[in-house]
Amino acid sequence: MHLDVWPLAFVLAGLVLYVVLGGADFGAGFWQLFAGRGAKADAIRDHAHDSMAPVWEANHVWLVFVLTVTWTAYPEALASIASTLAVPLFIAAIGIIFRGATYAMRGGATARREQLLVDSVFGVSSILTPFALGAAVGGIASLRVPTGNASGDLLTSWFNATGITIGILAVGVSAYLAAIYLTADAQRHGQAELVELFRRRALGAGVVTGAAAAASIVVLRFDAHRLFDRLLLGSPVAAVAVSAVAGLATLALVAGRRYELARYAAPVAVAAIVVGWGLAQRPLMLRDLTVSQAAASRSTLIAVIVAVVGGGVLLFPSLALLFRLVLGGRLAHGAVAEEAPERVERPSRTTLAFRAAVAFAIAGVGLLTVAEAPWAHGLGVAALFGFVVAGVVAVDPAGLARRS
Amino acid sequence: MQALSFAVHIPLVCFGIAFPAIVLYVEWLWLRTGDPVYRTLAERWTRVMVTLFAVGVITGTILSFEMGLLWPAFTGTFGGVFGLGFAIEGFSFFMEAIFIGIYAYGWRRLPRWWHFASGIPIVITGFTGSLMVIAVNGWMNHPTGFVMHNGRATHVDPLQALFVNPYFWHELVHMYVAGYLVTGFVVASVYAVARLRGKTDRYHATALAIPLTIAALAAPVQVLVGDWSARDVATMQPTKLAAFEGLARTTRAAPVHVLGWYQPDGRIVWGVKIPKLLSTLAFHDPNAVVRGLDAVPARDRPPVNGVRLAFQTMVGIGTLLALLGVVFVILRWRRGQLPEHPMFLGAVALAGPLSVVALIAGWVTTELGRQPWVVYGVMRTSAAVTGAGGIPVGYGALVVVYLGTYLGLAWTLRRLARAPLGGH
Numbered sequence: 001m002h003l004d005v006w007p008l009a010f011v012l013a014g015l016v017l018y019v020v021l022g023g024a025d026f027g028a029g030f031w032q033l034f035a036g037r038g039a040k041a042d043a044i045r046d047h048a049h050d051s052m053a054p055v056w057e058a059n060h061v062w063l064v065f066v067l068t069v070t071w072t073a074y075p076e077a078l079a080s081i082a083s084t085l086a087v088p089l090f091i092a093a094i095g096i097i098f099r100g101a102t103y104a105m106r107g108g109a110t111a112r113r114e115q116l117l118v119d120s121v122f123g124v125s126s127i128l129t130p131f132a133l134g135a136a137v138g139g140i141a142s143l144r145v146p147t148g149n150a151s152g153d154l155l156t157s158w159f160n161a162t163g164i165t166i167g168i169l170a171v172g173v174s175a176y177l178a179a180i181y182l183t184a185d186a187q188r189h190g191q192a193e194l195v196e197l198f199r200r201r202a203l204g205a206g207v208v209t210g211a212a213a214a215a216s217i218v219v220l221r222f223d224a225h226r227l228f229d230r231l232l233l234g235s236p237v238a239a240v241a242v243s244a245v246a247g248l249a250t251l252a253l254v255a256g257r258r259y260e261l262a263r264y265a266a267p268v269a270v271a272a273i274v275v276g277w278g279l280a281q282r283p284l285m286l287r288d289l290t291v292s293q294a295a296a297s298r299s300t301l302i303a304v305i306v307a308v309v310g311g312g313v314l315l316f317p318s319l320a321l322l323f324r325l326v327l328g329g330r331l332a333h334g335a336v337a338e339e340a341p342e343r344v345e346r347p348s349r350t351t352l353a354f355r356a357a358v359a360f361a362i363a364g365v366g367l368l369t370v371a372e373a374p375w376a377h378g379l380g381v382a383a384l385f386g387f388v389v390a391g392v393v394a395v396d397p398a399g400l401a402r403r404s
Numbered sequence: 405m406q407a408l409s410f411a412v413h414i415p416l417v418c419f420g421i422a423f424p425a426i427v428l429y430v431e432w433l434w435l436r437t438g439d440p441v442y443r444t445l446a447e448r449w450t451r452v453m454v455t456l457f458a459v460g461v462i463t464g465t466i467l468s469f470e471m472g473l474l475w476p477a478f479t480g481t482f483g484g485v486f487g488l489g490f491a492i493e494g495f496s497f498f499m500e501a502i503f504i505g506i507y508a509y510g511w512r513r514l515p516r517w518w519h520f521a522s523g524i525p526i527v528i529t530g531f532t533g534s535l536m537v538i539a540v541n542g543w544m545n546h547p548t549g550f551v552m553h554n555g556r557a558t559h560v561d562p563l564q565a566l567f568v569n570p571y572f573w574h575e576l577v578h579m580y581v582a583g584y585l586v587t588g589f590v591v592a593s594v595y596a597v598a599r600l601r602g603k604t605d606r607y608h609a610t611a612l613a614i615p616l617t618i619a620a621l622a623a624p625v626q627v628l629v630g631d632w633s634a635r636d637v638a639t640m641q642p643t644k645l646a647a648f649e650g651l652a653r654t655t656r657a658a659p660v661h662v663l664g665w666y667q668p669d670g671r672i673v674w675g676v677k678i679p680k681l682l683s684t685l686a687f688h689d690p691n692a693v694v695r696g697l698d699a700v701p702a703r704d705r706p707p708v709n710g711v712r713l714a715f716q717t718m719v720g721i722g723t724l725l726a727l728l729g730v731v732f733v734i735l736r737w738r739r740g741q742l743p744e745h746p747m748f749l750g751a752v753a754l755a756g757p758l759s760v761v762a763l764i765a766g767w768v769t770t771e772l773g774r775q776p777w778v779v780y781g782v783m784r785t786s787a788a789v790t791g792a793g794g795i796p797v798g799y800g801a802l803v804v805v806y807l808g809t810y811l812g813l814a815w816t817l818r819r820l821a822r823a824p825l826g827g828h
Contacts, residue, residue, distance in 0.1 A: 054509045057461050057501035064465055064497060068490040075483025079476035093466050094805055100462030101809045105816045149476050296484030299561055303488050311495035318502045318525070325506060325514075364625070368632050372688070374570075377632060381577050384625045388584075391621040395733065397613035398433055398442075400742050401606055 003302070004295035007073030008278070008285075010308050011066055016274050018062035020177065020267040023170070025059050027178025028052045029099065029126025030171065031201060032119045040197070042112065045119050047194050048178070049106060051185045054326050056103060058319065060096070073304050076147065077285045077294040081136075084145045084152035088132040088163075095129030098122070127171055134170030138163030141277060142224035143287040161223040165216040172209035177266055179205050180250065184259035188327070199254060202262075206251040213247070230280040239276030243269045353394035360387035412806050413467055414767055415590075415760050416460035420500070421534055421583030423453050424526040426591070426615060431520055441607050447511050449591075452817060454508045457500070459813055464497065478778055478788035485550050489540040489566050496533035500526055531580070538576045539566040545770070546571035546640050547779050571640055574633040575770070581626045582766065585725065586759045588619025593756025596749045613742055616752060619759075620729035627726045630719070631685065637773075638686035641780065642695035643704070644773035647711040649682050651696045658682040658694040663716065666708045670697075706775040714768035721762035728755055 028048040035041035035048075052059075071078040082089060102122040106115065139145055139158040146152050157163075179202035186194035220228040231240060246269035253262035285294045295301060360383045368380025427449045434442035479487075503525040510519045543549070549565025566572075595612035638645045645651075651658055652670025657680045664675020683692040697705050728751055735743040743749075778785040 054505040057458065058498065058505060060461065060465065061494065061498040061501050064494045065491075068487060068494040071479050071483040072487025072491050073484075075487065076480045078483065079480030082479075083476040093470075096465055097462050097805050097809060100458050100465075101812050103458055105812045149480070296487075300484040300488065304491060307488060307491050307495070311492065311498075315495060315498055315502075318499055322502045322505055325510070365628060368628055374573075377573070380632075381573075381629070384628065388618070388621045388625060391733075392429075392617055395617045395621070395736055397617040398610060400617075400736065401609035401613040403741050 002292070003298065003305075004073075004292045007069055007295075007301060007304050007308075008291055010305075011069050011073075012274055012278050014062050014066040014069065016267070016271045018059075018066060019170075019173065019270050019274070021055075021059040022062055023130065023174040023270075024177045024181050025052050025056050025174075026126045026130045026171070027174035027176065027205075028182065029123045030175040031178060031182070031198075033123025033127070035119075040193075043194060044197060045115070047186060047191070047198075048182060049119075051182055053103075055322065058322060060100075063096075069304060069308065073296055073301055074285060074291070074294040075296055077289060079149065080147050080151070080286055080289070081140060081145055083148075083150035084154065084157050085136045085139050086150070087154055088136040088139070088158045092129045092132040092136070095125040095132065098125035099129065126174075130170040130174050131167040134167035135159070135163035137170075138166035140286070141166065141227055141281065143226060143281075143284065146287050147289045161219045162227075165212070165219045169209070169212050169216055172205065172212050173270065176202065176205040176209045177270075180254060180259065180262050180266055183254070184263050187259055195259075199257070199259075202254045203251070206247075206254065210247055210251070213244075227277075227280055231276055234280065236276040236279040239272045239279065243272035243276065246272060350394050350396050350399075353390045357387050357390035357394050360384065360390055412810070413460065413463040414763060415586065416456055416463060417534060417537075418583040418586040418763065419453070419456045419590075420460055420530045421580060422530075422587035422618075423449070423456070423591075424504075424523060424530055425584075426587065426618065427453055428520065428523045428527060430610075430614060431523065435516060435520060441610060444607065445611055450508050450511060454504060455813065455816055457504055459809060461497075461501065462809070475778070475788045478783065481783065482550075482779060485547075485565050486540045486543050489536040489543075493533050493536035496529040496536065500529040500533065503529070534579060534583070535576055536566075538579055539569070539572050541770070542566075542569050542572035542575050544778065545575075545774055545780050547782050552782060571636065574629065574636045578626070578629050578633050578766075581622050581629055582763055584622040585619055585626055586763050588615040588617075588622060589725065589752070589759040590756040591615035592619060593753045596752035600746060600749050600753065609742060612752075616732065619725075619755070620732040623722070623726040623729035626722055630722060635686055635688075638694070641773070643697065643700050644706065644711070644770075645686060646695060646697045646699070647706045647708050647773050648715040648769070649694075650708050650712050651682065651694060653698050654693060654696040656683070656693045657691045658686075660685070666712055704776065706773050711769060711773045714765045714772060717765035718762050718769055721758050721765070725755055725759060725762070728752070 028051065032045045032048050035044040067078070098121055102118045102125070106118050106122070135158040138160070139152075139162075142160065142162040144152060144157040144160070179198050183195055183198040183202055186198055217228075217232070220231070230236060246265055250262050250265045250269060253259070253265055283290045283292070285291045296304075364380050364384035364387055366380070367376045367383060371377070371380070427446050430442050430446040430449065433439070434446060503522055506514075506522045507519065507526060510522055513519075514522065543565050546569055547565070548569055549561040592612055592615040595608055595615075598608050599612055634645070634648070637648075649658070649660060650664075650666035650672050659677050659679045660681040661672045661675030661677050664672040666672055680690040682694055684690045686692065686694060697708065731748070732743065735748070774780055776784050776786070778788045
């Protein structure tokens with residue numbers, strides 16, 4: 001693979017993970033919105049919220065990842081996309097603000113009525129955001145974005161048959177994924193009633209989304225010839241087939257109550273269709289810009305690849321830890337509460353710390369303010385850091401509070 | 405519009421930098437002493453931290469959108485140079501999100517030392533994340549690591565651009581200390597108000613003493629760091645320094661005017677003049693020559709009064725905060741206990757909002773002082789902006805949304821302060 005394609009592979013992988021993980025988040029909001037009223041609906045809303053709460057932030061950083069890698073590795077392409085598709089991206093941005101804000105606020109909402117309001121705002125923005133992002137993808141996939149600062153049509157570039165179809169599909173996929181995960185979570189926690197509720201939702205969403213996916217092929221035929229021709233008449237058709245099979249298999253697994261397997265089969269369907277899109281659009285990034293034309297300089301690409309791989313080495317184990325704790329129920333309510341440590345009295349060491357703080361302060365002023373050399377400034381900053389640490393020990397705020 | 409988003413985002417960044425460390429300090433006190441007060445405090449602050457982080461995630465995501473939405477020419481031309489910083493920042497953000505999830509939901513569920521350990525990555529990633537963003541800003545102020553060729557950046561070396569940049573270090577330290585300063589004073593001001601209202605129990609006293617101590621010690625340090633920054637600005641961005649002071653002509657033994665207003669003819673009216681101070685501060689030599697605004701053509705000068713006002717606000721408030729810090733330390737040593745005087749507590753209560761004002765003023769200083777450039781000496785702000793219409797509409801919408809977000813945030817934090825702990 002050529003050097004300038006690597007970052008694109010990362011971007012597409014990030015996109016898949018965003019659809020699979022962030023999408024499930026959006027879907028949870030979808031189900032909260034359409035839960036209805038009454039005790040059963042409250043249970044649905046709470047379950048949707050509690051399942052996603054520890055992971056939603058991590059799920060949404062994938063979008064930041066996609067954006068930053070694109071703009072580092074393909075700056076010109078991102079600039080053109082962002083300016084021409086400003087409208088849907090702005091809608092998505094507003095939706096993201098509302099989602100995050102309501103997520104944060106739900107912790108404070110105690111009365112049912114407040115929760116209902118918060119959940120409704122959350123739900124509406126959970127539908128708006130994936131729709132807008134899907135529409136933007138539709139604009140790119142149907143090659144309606146030309147190179148240049150806002151040189152495409154601000155409205156028709158995304159508000160067209162392909163954009164709308166992919167937007168709807170994005171909402172459907174989100175709802176479907178969320179229903180599957182939530183069913184699996186409910187089963188893990190042994191909540192039989194919730195399992196049934198979400199199983200029905202998963203099946204319904206699966207059928208509707210499958211139908212929408214089939215319909216979108218017809219739309220592409222008339223609205224995006226190049227994509228249609230290359231996706232279905234060229235080699236990428238294999239990816240489409242994989243996606244279709246995986247999608248049907250997920251549905252069968254849910255029907256057969258094998259939710260854990262369904263959890264892992266669903267992402268395959270998403271990944272396959274994204275890969276198919278990438279292959280079908282090759283070598284173009286935009287209507288008049290190939291991937292290699294869009295790519296940044298060689299040294300930047302190498303730096304991005306190193307950064308992504310290096311970051312991944314740290315990131316994936318952490319992410320695995322988070323998901324293991326969440327899926328293992330270690331972060332759920334009612335998990336084991338640990339014992340408090342024994343109470344001990346510790347003498348404070350304020351005099352020594354006081355002397356250290358004074359010494360650090362003198363060294364810091366001398367090195368940072370009086371001296372001129374850069375290395376002295378570095379040492380000076382370190383000394384001032386030492387001053388603050390020693391100072392906190394010397395002031396002993398905890399002891400102060402105990403005495404007052 | 406991006407300015408608005410930054411103004412909303414920056415105070416949250418401060419909490420992202422400093423709050424995890426403060427919460428961990430309180431948890432460490434709990435682990436060492438077994439005193440449940442510390443656990444209650446750390447747990448409650450964790451909830452606040454999570455709420456603030458959630459809002460920070462949003463405003464941060466919006467900012468990355470806006471980089472593309474508003475400044476396509478900027479990202480388009482230089483994305484390859486500085487984007488790497490944001491890519492690494494994205495990873496930091498990611499790690500922060502992961503561990504904040506583990507830490508926040510792990511209270512009473514994970515073994516306690518493991519729980520404490522899960523907080524450490526939050527502190528580190530909060531640091532690296534801001535480090536990356538400041539590296540990009542340092543590069544915008546002092547662009548290196550590329551060659552301009554026919555309007556395109558060529559021979560790009562992102563590592564050199566971001567990290568081997570002499571402008572970067574003082575900005576980083578200044579921002580990092582500001583994080584502790586703002587977080588410390590804001591949190592302390594909340595509990596100072598509580599104390600004035602008669603909540604003098606140990607829980608509230610601890611919640612006041614810890615952030616106040618940290619902020620009180622950080623404030624004088626910030627004065628020294630700020631002075632160092634100004635000296636670096638003097639050598640690398642002389643025009644910006646000239647705008648700080650409103651120095652029209654290149655002058656030997658330049659003075660400083662406190663307050664006052666810069667006139668178009670280059671005089672400063674209604675200001676208190678301190679002779680030779682600018683030369684002394686900037687170059688450690690009372691007779692040094694300081695470059696004035698006349699060193700560059702009029703179209704390359706920043707809006708002097710805006711920059712001056714922001715700069716003087718920052719320095720003025722910073723000095724007052726440092727004084728407050730010194731007063732606190734002196735009182736603590738003379739009386740051996742937490743100062744009780746209503747005047748002192750009132751000053752602490754004011755210090756929180758003031759520190760946020762100083763923070764935003766400081767950011768205005770560096771950004772406005774760089775105008776009319778977005779990349780100093782290379783690309784003008786006007787050349788970087790988007791060609792898409794509808795900016796005012798978007799701006800209005802964003803104002804409304806942010807106001808709503810902040811109101812919601814305020815409401816949630818009030819609720820959290822009252823909510824009983826334990827359980828869900």
